[in-house]
Amino acid sequence: MPFRIDGLPERVTVYEVGPRDGLQNEKAVIPVEVKAEFIDRLADAGHRVIEATSFVHPKWVPQLADSGELLATLKRRPGIRYPVLVPNERGLDRALESGVDEVAVFASATETFAAKNLNRSLETQFDMFEPVIARALEAGVKVRAYVSMVFGDPWEGPTPIEQVVRVGTRLLDLGCHELSLGDTIGVGTPGHATALVEAFGDPSRLAVHFHDTYGQALANTLAALRAGVTVVDASTGGIGGCPYAESATGNLATEDLVWMLRGLGIDTGLDLGKLVATSVWLAERLGRPSPSRVVQALSKG
Incomplete structure (x- = not known):
């Protein structure tokens, strides 16, 4: 039986990142x-919404070297987005050669991670993103933007909120x-999550992407929902992390998120039983159990 809390949305879109963010670190x-x-x-x-893969150079993420082949193999269902x-x-x-209609770019909120992940500075990363976004929009392709290290990074410590807002707003202004x-x-905590979302002013174009390194992902998600966010990134079974940040552990598990949202009476359109069965199926192929508590x-038995 659900128990609603005032101030929460009626429906949440779960942006599934398991096939891309979840699998990108797998060595086999x-x-x-x-x-x-x-x-x-x-x-x-x-x-x-299922983020299918990444068109990154195979040298950097060998697991996703088959992105073109995957999209050619995939049976795309009507009404489902495959960014x-x-x-x-x-x-x-x-990506355009493969017929995609939605892409995402990956930016940094900190100088050090921009240098390590993008080989750019906080400012010059936009020299790379601007033509990508402009060309995608010209081709009728929607663009999502990720901003990483929004609460802190291993080299610089806590990330100033105003710095995150500056980077994020610029990406939105470019047309994302x-x-x-x-x-x-x-490293985020609920109060920090609330403050960051509120600093943007309008949460209608925001999504959140939490990792559970310190067990805060669900608490942070709830805080973001209370602040007006209605799109939450999650990975089936909680698999994945960032290959360029050694202290990053698994993503928020889709099943754990759905369990919480279902208990709050928030609609996701997702079948929890089928999600669990999928995680069990995937765990057998990865050779290890799912880290999701709900799974x-x-x-x-």
Whole structure:
């Protein structure tokens, strides 16, 4: 029986990142047909947004070297969005060749992570993003923006809120339809999450992306929802993390998120039983149990 809390949305969109963010760190190469079935299972469970892959150079993320083949293999269902991550114009070229209609770019809120992840400064990263966003929009392709390290990074410590807002607002002004605020190393806490969302003023184009390094992902998500956010990134089974930040652990598990939202009477359109079954299926192929608490609890016996 759900118990609603005043001030929360009636519905939340779960932006599923498992096939991209979840699998990108896997060392053993996963067959493309397994990835395609994984995505189709997620669609069958009710997902309407599934980030399918990334057109990053294979040298940096070997697991996603099959992005073009995956999209050619994938049976795209009507009404479901299959965005892909593109790091630069070359990645955009490959994505457009594969017929995508939605892409995402990945920015940094801190100088050090911009240098380590993008080989750019906080300012010059936009020299890379501006033509990607402009060309995508000209082609009729929607663009989402991620901003990483929004609460802090391992080298600089806490990230100033005004710095995150400055980077994020610039990306929105360039034409991105949505901005995902990424707690890459999981150091955020609910008060900080609330303050960051409120600092943007209008939460209607914001999403949140929490990692559970310190066990705060669900608490932070609830705080963001109370501040007006209605889009939450999550990964099936809680798999994944950032390959360029050693202290980043798994993403918020989709099943844990859905369990909380269901208890609050918030609609997601997702079938929790099918999500759990998919995580169990995937765990068998990865050779290890799912880190999701809900998957562990519901799959026993």
